[in-house]
Structure formats: C-alpha cells, structure tokens
Amino acid sequence: MASAMSGSRTLASNAGSGTSAAERGSDSWSRPGVDFNHHHPATPTTKAARPTATYRTRNISSVIVDESPRIKNQYAAPAAAHQWDPAYDLCKETPASMFPRGNFIRLTILVIPAALGVTLQWAPARAGPDEATSRPAVRGPGTVEMAARLQRLREETDPRQNIYLNARRAAILTERIGHADSKPQELLWRFMLAKELMRAGEPDAAIDELASIERWWTDSGRPMGPQDRKRFRDQMAISMLRIAEQENCCAQHNSDSCFVPIQGGGIHNLERGSRGAIRHLTDALNEDPDDLAALWLLNFAYMTLGEYPQHVPEQWLIPEQVFESEYDLGRFYDVSGPLGLDVISLAGGSIMEDFDRDGLLDIMASSWGLSDQLRYFRNNGDGTFTDRTTQAGLLGIVGGLNMTHADYNNDGYPDVLVLRGAWWGEAGRHPNSLLRNNGDGTFEDVTVAAHVLSLHPTQTAAWGDYNNDGWIDLFIGNESSPKWPHPCELFHNNGDGTFTERAAELGIAHVGFVKGVAFGDYNNDGLPDLYLSVLRGPNILFRNDGPKQAGARAGPGDATPWGFTDVTSAAGVSKPTGSFPTWFWDFNNDGWLDILAFGYAWSSVGDVVADLLGRPHRGERPWLYRNNGDGTFTDISRTAGLDRLVLAMGANFGDLDNDGFLDFYAATGEPDYRAVIPNLMFRNAGDERFQDVTTSGGFGNIQKGHGVAFGDIDNDGDQDLHVVMGGAYSGDRYQNLLFKNPGGSNHWLTLQLEGVQTNRAAIGARIRVRLRTDRGDRDIHLVVSTGGSFGCSSLQQEIGLGLADSIGSVSITWPTTGKTQVFENVAMDRAFLVRENEPELVPLQRRRFDLPTVGVPGNPPG
Template sequence: MPYVLPFLFLFTISASYAASLSQQESHRKMVALLAEVRAQNLDDNPYQGEGQLRQLEDQLQALPDAAPVQDRIRLHFRLGIAELFLGRERRAIDHLTAAEEMLAGQHSVPAQVVNEIHFRLGLAWLRLGETQNCVLNPNAEHCILPIRPGGFHTLPEGSRQAIPYFQAVLDNTAAEERLRLSARWLLNIAYMTLGQYPEGVPPAHRIPPEAFESQAAFPHWVNVAPALGLDTFSLSGGAVADDFDSDGYLDFFVSTSDLAGQLRFFRNGRDGTFADRTEAANLNGLLGGLNLVQADYDNDGHLDLLVLRGAWFGEHGQHPNSLLRNAGDGTFCDATFAAGLGQDHYPTQTAAWADYDLDGDLDLYIGNETTDTFVAPGQLFHNQGDGTFADVAPTAGVDQYAHAKAVVWGDYDGDRWPDLYVSNLGQPNRLYHNQGDGTFADVAPTLGVVSPRASFPAWFWDFDNDGHLDLFVAAYSATIADITAAHLGHSVSVEQARLYRGDGQGGFADVSQDRHLAQPTKPMGANFGDLDHDGFLDFYLGTGDTDYAELMPNVLYWNQAGQRFVDVTFASGLGHLQKGHGVVFADLDHDGDVDIFEQMGGAYRGDGFADVLYENPGFGHGWLAVEVVGVESNRSGIGTQLRVDVVEGGQRRSLYRWVGSGGSFGGNPLRQYVGLGSAERVAQLVVFWPKSGREQVFAEVPVNAIIRVTEGRQQLDILALPAFKFAVEHPKRAEHHLHK
C-alpha cells in the first residue's frame, strides 16, 4: 500500500488541530485529498484500476515461444476476464476466443477449464449485448425480468453469439453442476432478450414460464427515472431522498463508488421535475462514495449528509468519509476534518446515527471492514455538542474488528436507550445492548441473533404492528446457481435471511420460515416501506454480486398483515437484473403513496448502469405522513416512536413507526409514511420521545395529510404541500458516462 502512506502522513491530524480548522479549510482539504485518491488509485484499485491488466499483458508478451500452451491459454483467459471487468467487451472476446482456439488438440486440459472458457465467452457476448442495448440505447423496460417486448434487444448480436457457448456448457456432461445451473439461467435470459423465450429454448434446458410468475397478483410499476433525468449512470453507490432545502419537498442525493464519480444533488422542482444542483450546492470535487446517511448532526434545522467510502477495497480503501454540513442557503461544506471525523481512514459503507446517551445530540457509529490483510476497528463517535466528535468505541466496548456490512440502531428492549446491531460478513453478528452508562455489552449469542454468518443488509422495524421492534438480517450467500435451482423447484442448501420477531422485553424468536422468507437471495442495497398503504411494511432487496454472471432479479416482498410475506417481484415489474444498491422508499410527488428509487451499477469499472425510479400506481388506501422536530431531543427526531390509532370498519387498531432512514443501504426520508388501509379516521397519534420519556397525544388527526409534530408543542401543524404529477419529459436527461 505505498500510495496510502503519504495520505496518512499528510491528512492524519490531531483532534485539537481538527477543531482549529475552519469548515472552509476542511472542505478544500477534502477536495484535494479526493483528487489524490483518484489519481493514485487508477492503477492499483482491484475493481477500477488497470494495473493487473498491464501485468498480465507483460506476462503474455514475455512468454517464450516454447512455453506450454496451457500457460498461454491461462493468460489469454485471465486477460479476457480483466478486459471484461474494465468494460472492453470486444477485447475480452478476442482474448477468450484465442484461449478457446488453443484448446484444439489439447487433451490434457481439464474439462473444468474448457467449460469455464465457454461460460466466460458466453458471458462476454451477453454483456456486449447489454452494453449495446440496455446501456447505449436504454429504455424503461430493459433488464426487467421476465423480459417483455419493450425490453427485447434491437441489436441481437450479443445474445445470439452467447447462446452457443452456454449451450456448450450444458451439453458437456462433465461440467460441474453449479456451472451448468448458471449457464442454464443465462441461456434462458439470452433467449428472452431475443424474444424467443420460452419456445426457442431447448426443452431440456428451459426454465418453465411459471417460474417467472409471482405468488399473488400485484400492480405493475413503471420506471420513470429516464423521463425525470434521475437515471444517473454510474457504478454502485448510495441514495438518499429527503428535504435538504426545507421547502417540504423531497430532494435527492446519489453517489457512486467510482473514484472519479461526482456526488450528485437533485432538487425537487415541486412541478414534476428535478434539477441537478450539484455545482450550485458547492459539491464539485466530492468524488466517490458507496453509501449515504442523512441527519441534522448539529441541530441547526438543516439536514446534513454523511458519505461513506472505501468499502470492499481492503487496504486500497483507506479513503476519507465526508460529513457535509448543510449551510441552509442551498450549499454544503465538507466539515469532516473540522468535525474531528478525519483522523483515520478505514474502508466502509455502513454507518448509522442515534442519540445513544440521550443527551439531545446525534452520535455516529461507523462499521469498518477488517480483512485478512487489513485491520479496521468499528468507531463510535460521540457528539460533543459543539460540531465536533470524539471516537469512544474502545471505552464503550464496540470497537469490533470484523467485516461490517450493516449497522443499525434500535431500542429492542424498550428501555429508551438505543441499542446497536452490527451485521458482519463471514463472522458472527453483534447486538450491543446499551447499558445506559456509555458502555455496551454484546448479547447476540445469548439472544440467538448471530446469524446469518454471511450477512449484509439489516434493519430494525415492526413488521407485524405489535409495538415491538423486530430485526431483519439478510444473507449474502446465494448465487444464480442457487436461484436457478430454486426456480426449478429443487432444494437449495444455502444460508438464508433471518427475521427475528421481538417480544419488547429483550427477546427474539426466529420466524423466517413461518413468514415465508426461506428463498435464496443475495441483497446489498435494501429498504422497507408500506407500498400498498395497508399499514404493514413491505421491503425491496437490491441484489447481485461483483461477478458479471450474477444477473439475478431484485426482489419485492409484500407483507400480508404481518402473517407472511409474498414474493411479487415479477408481477410488480421490479425484478431488475442489474446490481441493486442504495434503495429508497419515498413519496416524491406527494400523491400519498411511496415510490421506489434504486441506485444501480456494479463494482467493476465496466459494470455501470442507470438508476431507476419506480412510480407507485396507487392502491386507493388512506395515509398519514408525520414529521417530528426535536427540541429537547435531537432535531431530526431519530429514534422517536409513533403510534397511530385508527378506526377501520368499526374496529380500532394501532400502527407503529420509529423515526429513521430505514434500512442500512439507502436512505428513506425521516418523514414517516403510515398507510391507513380503509380506516375512516385516525383516533389519535401518540409520539414518544425517548430522551425525556414523555408522550404527546393528538386526537382526531386528519387523514391523507402531511403533519409536523414539534416536541413539547401541543398543536400539530398541517403542511400545505400540494401533490404534482411527474413530468413526462425532462428538459435535460442525465448524461451517461461510460468507461470504455
């Protein structure tokens, strides 16, 4: 890591020096540092650099004429993979074809190698077809499984050329079963893109059409991002929707892990359009970022943003995070160094805000990534109330050394003190119980919530409206081989998600099987919200892996009154095949139902894709949107509990929400949306403030309204924020920047 050491020398600064920096100096320092990160990582970054490619080219060039053919095959194969990951499909195909041609007469080459070359050739051609059609000539129906006529490829070369190679793998009985399952999946997708599924697929390899049917009828959603200019093209990244200019309407931040990728800010025009205000907001030069988390950290009434960087890069990911302070005038300033958050740079993509000591200020936990070659402790930054933070993780007992992929706060035992759950990839997960004295104790083994071991996104929520926080932890272990097997009705032996039902007293029960959550999935970005406004929370998983082969549909689960979840992915039109990252549930047009935004794109330089925004078609149910403003508590109201008592069909029932941004990868608005089903009225709204332990009760709250509750004020405010329709065409589409 020679390129990292100068950064550490120049930019690792003492807390006292950080406090002396002005925020303007902090901003300039960050822009300069990110430019250095970009420049010095161009070669060595394992996902975006060209260093490995050049090494392979040198090895091939230096190979003597008398070298074994197997060595030449191996280098051409590896060069083909490297070129493909850089987005150079034609070059990849040339190298892989060269490797294939050298197989002739080489009887000593293992069948596994032959099959892998054929599989990767099929994948390279399929990827070329995706680039030519879905990337360079996109429309809203591309890559949505099952692929419908609007998503058929008009340039068929890629899929046509891919099919014989996948067929070759399937025809080779010596091929490993998991590779055969993967080839079968991609073969069916290739035929779909040509409009030849199911009839054109050889019967022996056809995945039956009923495998692509949902378990229940559900309205079809449409991707409107291209029409709104929100189809930003980038690599994997984060997304947040919230009101960043205090006009009551929801704006957008989107980021990308591309080291050269600009953080983007879109302001809601309140007329169905969104305007790119990145430059005007003083954000130019703030590059990279895999995840985003919002909060008003300094209690000034303006929502700020945390940008997380370096995840998956290991020792190459020692990039600084950014704390962007909202000045309240439409601009942001990077206050990271001034706030004391810039002393150490660890790879991360997960963090969460909470007032863990109930002093009225939001504190911050950052889950960093320890690997076999790099050590990175978890960090708990205590808010000192003056705009600065101090890392107290060691004394608090939460400085774990693990590969953290999700951190979430929630008061699972109802004692008012926020507790911390950490999802660790490949290691036991942690549930740190807040002991109320500034320290925490890991109770995950005792409570039986350490699994799944291969875990990623997680969140606290109340899925069954019993008033107790439950815990969802997704498994990150399935592949397209597992998903193919499941679609064929075969048993699948792979770790699966856990849904832990809380009892409110500090106990959990695993109800994953009972609630029908046993399907294999591999989510990264994920979030939840009430899509049909029946009062119960649904959720959406953005799935995938770094390998181009892992073309799996993102998954939508529909909550059936807390009794079970139904997979409605294919009926909804949300089964996007590209890599899903930051997921947001938000009512962007103020029509009363939440839409879904998803940041798309993979990790490798050649795996960019356009973001999507699915418009909710509406379900005809009532709703209530609640904003809370803390006075004694933190201004954002994070951690505040809401209970909405409704009368429906003459019966009274209660609906529960906790103020926060939702799941661990993607930021919902802090404004809480509560579906009311067919309720005639809201009998009362109860707001519980954990800091003080006090409740506020409001009777006969209006339905189909956006309201604001201010701590200690007995009059709620009804916000006049008219709905609008999304613009059919945006005056300027987001530009697509390809790495070719």
C-alpha cells in the same frame, strides 16, 4: 451485469498510450443513436424533446479517470498487504492445465514481476455535466482539502491492490503481452487480459483475446481439458451477453429494459450477443447439465430474444412459475429517464430527503469509483429535477459506496455522511466525508473540523442518540480481517459541531467484517440498542445499559460513563453467519422492534437458481427475528415466506400500498457478471407473512442494485422508490432507477417531526397511530429513522392507513424526555408538522405534482 457503454476494442487498441476510451471520457465510447451530451443540470432536466431511445449514456459519474499510480500511498497500508496475485486470481478459474507445459508455479513467478512492473500515465479528470452552464459555488476549505485528499488517493491507488481498477489492469497486461518469454506465458496473460477487458466493459475486445487463445489450441492439435473448456465457455458466454446488453439495454434503453420476465421494449433488436451466448451456453449444458448458472443464463438469453419459454429446450427450461407474483401490487414504472435521474453509475448509495426545506424530497446518489462524482438533484416541484452538484459546492467529493444522513448540528438541515473503502481491505484506508448542509443550497466537507476523520474500510454507519442528550451520535461499522483489525467506531456528539470517538470506552469497538449496523430500542426501555450484521462471523446485539452511575443524566455533549452489553446469545440473534444489510422495524405492529438480517456469504447465482428449482444449495437466507417482548427473538423466516435466497446487497423498507404494514425491496447481486438475477420486492400481507410481488410490481431489474430509498417524491401520498444500480467492476455501470408508485385507494398520513429537547430530526422518536376501522381499532407503530443499512429513506414519516374510517389518535414519544404527546381527531390524507412540546399539529401545504411518464408503456415515446 451492467453497462460501460463502451465501443469495441478501445482498451486494447489504446493500450500503447496508456489510456482507454473510458478513461479519456472520449466520444470513442459513442454508439449510433445514443446522445451522450444532452444533460444540462443548470436547467430542469426533462427528456420530453429527445428522440426515442436516446437516454444519457455518459455523465459525470460514468467517466472513469485512472490517473498515474504512484504506488506509495500515505493513506493506505503497504502494497504487500493486498498484492494482486495472478496465481490466486486464476487458480479459481484458470488452472495451469489450460496452458501447455503448465508448470503453474513457474508461470506465476514469471507473471508477478513481469506483468505488473509498469507505471502508466492516465487522462485527467473531466468537468461535471453542469460546469459549462453553471457558476460553481465557492467551495469551503474543508471541501477543497477533502477533494485534494481524494485526488491524491486516486493518483496513488495501485491496480495491483485494487482488483476493481480493470481498465488499468488490462492496460498493464496489454503492455506486457508483447514481452512474454514463452507461449505459455503469453496465453496465460491473454486469458487474464480477456477477463479484465470484460470487467472493464470491453466484451468485444475480450472475445478477440479468447479467440486468439482458441486458435492456438486448434492449430496445436491439443485438446482442452473439461474444466478448461468450461471456464473458456463461461467467459465467452458472459462476454456475448455483455455485448447484448450494451447494444440493446443501454444503447436502446427504455423503461422495459432489463426487467424480467423481459417483455415489450425489453426484447432485444440486435441479436448477435444473445445468439452467441446461446451457442456457448448450450455447449456448456450438453457437457454438464447440472451447471445451474449456465441453465439460468440460457433461459435469460432466450428471454432477451422474445423466445422464452417456447424455444428453450425442454430439458433446460426454467418454468414460468418461478416468475409469478403472489399478489398484484400494481405496476411501478421506472421514470428516471424523463426526470434526468438515470445517472450511469457503479455501486453506490441513495438518499431521498428534503435538503432545502421546501417541502419536496430531493435525491443524492453516490458511486464508488475513485473518480465518480457525488450527485445532488433538487426537486423543482413541477415534475422536473435540477442537478445542483456544482452549485452545491460538491465538485471533487467522489466515491462512496454508501451514505447516511441526519441533522448532526440541530440546525434543521439534513447533513450527509459518505462512506468509503469497503471491500478493498488495506487499500481501503480512505477517509469518509461528513458534509454539513449550510442551509443555503450548499454543503461543506467538515470531516476534519468535526473530528470524524478516520482511515478504515467501511460502507455502513448509523445515526442514533445513544445517551439521549439531544445530539445525534454516529456509529461506524468497519471491515476487519484476521491480519488487519479495524475496530468499529462510536463518535459521541459534543454539541458544538465536533465529535469524540468513544467506542472502546462504551464496549462496542467490535472487530469484524461489519456490513450493516442499526440503532433500535428493542426492549422498550427508552435507550437505543445496536445491532451489527457481520459477513464473516456471528452478528452482534449490544444492549444499551445507560449510565454506569445510577441516576446520572446526560446533558449536551456530556461524556457521562455509559455502557453496552453484548446480549447476542441470550437474545438469539447471531445468524446468519454471513449477512449483509439489516435493520430494526416493527413489521407486525405489536409495539416491539423486530430485526431483519439478510444472508449473503457463500451464495452465488447457481445457488439462487438451485433455490428457485427446489434443489439443495449452500446459500444463506434472510433471518426475520420476531421480538418476543421479553428480551428474546424467534426466527420466523420460514412461516413468513422468506425461506429463500435473496442475495441482497442494498435493501430498505416502506409501505408501498399504504396498508399500514411495512414492505421491503432487496437490491440483489454480487460482483460476478454471471449474477444476472432480478432485484426483489416483498409485500407485507399483514399476517406475519410476506408475498413476492416482484413481477406484478415491475421491480425485477437484473442489474446489480445497491442503495435503496423510499419516499413520496411527488407529494401524492404514496411512496416512490429510488435505487442506485451498477456493480463493482469498472465496466459494470447502469442507469439509476426511480419507480413511480401507481397509487391506490388506501388512506395516508405524512408526519414531519421536529425535536426541541430531542435531536432536531427526531431520530428515534416512536409513533403510534390508532385507526378506527369497520373491524375495530388497530395500531400502526413506527420509529423515525432512514430505514435499512444500505440506502436512506426520508426522515419524514409517510404512513399508510389502509381503508381506515378515521384516525383515533396519533401518539409521539420523544426519546430525550421520554414524554408522550397524544393528538386526537387527526385528518387523514394530509401532511403535518409535529414540533416537540407544541400542543397542536401544524398543517403542511405540500405541492402535489405529476411525474412525467415519457417513454413509459402506454405513454408518448421519449
């Protein structure tokens, strides 16, 4: 559940002109006490001078621009492939019995041509937040070309194909309601309109439509059936909760907002939304006490008013114990507001990386809206960030549900791949973007020039040097359906700035609804293997068999015949059958890579609540596969404490407490606005067990989380956490988060690896740190990567050492040569550069600084 920060009734009242306040980006979105225009990216973005609770609520990525749909789309398949079918859209939530003389087939025939046969004009795109005060970089020809492509796609996208263009869909329905042929048709369209208005961030307007339907039923003297009442109440309750959120969590946003259990500044000052929701949810539970979604939302509504648990009716009280943590990790606070990183966005990707090689981790964030600008924030090294989106030449690079980065041309500067089209079916035939880092603070889209242009719906990709030739290759997992196959792609790096697609030749052109991919050498033979997480089918493990000709060695750009084998069954890693994010990691430090795959399909908020209460459910849990060291794996989720529903979309891992064992953060949710469930953090206890530390660490934000990145953003030796928030529907926007690590007493080591024969970023290099402790020696094992499949952590390795007495040795195994370098007597609590074949570590002088905590509890107000 997230915010569009929109004023009441603007969509409905502006329908005649074909524009909404959101699409115009106008000040009609404003609410009293909210500053929409404070952000000036040409200067360091701090909020020290702002009045209390006036965080940004609109910026470049929160302006929805829905231009004139021209229906014919040269990039997408014909509209018939994914027509908006109101019959299907309503059959799950609004049966014909809700409407008098309910011949549903007849109504559907009326709705499809009448409600959708309209073309509207929409507002042009607005400039970015720094355009007025910054001189834009001269964009390269590739960027100009891609921006034009994306603009055409924006203009041509048909809201009948894309169910997430809710403002446009609402405007179409508003236009047609006045031309309804009958009262049943009008009521049907009004209920559809209420749903679209709420999804577009207009809950007041949605309630108006629902109230008009209710008045008709009351005046007619005809009672609603039980299922109709349930759907009606559900819609009213969630619309009221959306009002509560907009008026409090967003208009009066602070660092406590939306974190459960809600306390302190998170308690709502304006009560009408939550009070209204409580009325409808109470009615729903009186009629159906087993409605677990309503049960959860009722407890949540009371919580927003500071009345949980004492005022929740006993029979519907969710016990406080479900929020308790198993370990006190220390409180992490969201400091995105003071840093100016609290971009309002939809679902998107996150990257934390040093893009300009100044020793400071920067932030890149995407948002999947067709007009949502990619954002690039430069770390100034003094507790401030500067939005360099314009100066970096990125204007017009919009959309993208996920991103991943690597140094594909070995020039020492990380490049970025933006992934598009996921969840849209045939309407998702959008190009990805390969953004080359020019090393001068600018990027250029080289998708076409590098020969990686393809038009398949996707959100997941992984970089890996599959043939160990020193040039990083790219695997993209695409989303297929039974009718529309989209094979996965492997782009072989030719070593000259271009790629060649070779997936079919290598035997890895899998056709499935792929939601996560990862490279990792699970059998320790020196070759990166490949794991695919599939939402609608079994997961796949491809073993890298190397060159088909014995003794052949790959050289730069070499296309030596190579082979992969599907070993899923033998390895025992096909589940869960409906999974989402995934990764390889060595969670138990035994030197063998393990696999974590998160279940997702068939789960809902009701299933999550059932799981919390110990009741049966149909949801999919995570599967933690421990590597047995013999080519097989064993699922240990139950004994590891992960036998529970997580509903993760984005996820990543890191070592938050620097104890030498990898923890993970799960960014949770689903498009349904009722999915008001907390994001989760799990601490690795070091004994093949994980502990839920969500509440003690302050991670339980109930907004929908997506891209997750770990990294030491303030150079103080511990990892901080960046999360892109926001949902799928056009009104489901929320501030991105940056969690500041409170630190601790454990030691640390930061290593920046640089390949020479190996790819420059050293992706795939293996690290072993041997520690001397009072209990004897122990090893920590890591592999250089960006982490999980949805969100990208820094490629520098930030290694927790626990309470070690000293470091005995650091061993680096370089994948291209297979050689291992060993460094002894390495100092703790320091950062070093490790260059392949160089005999000594190079100390790095990193600027340590404090992150501002303005507005954080116990600190001065914002």
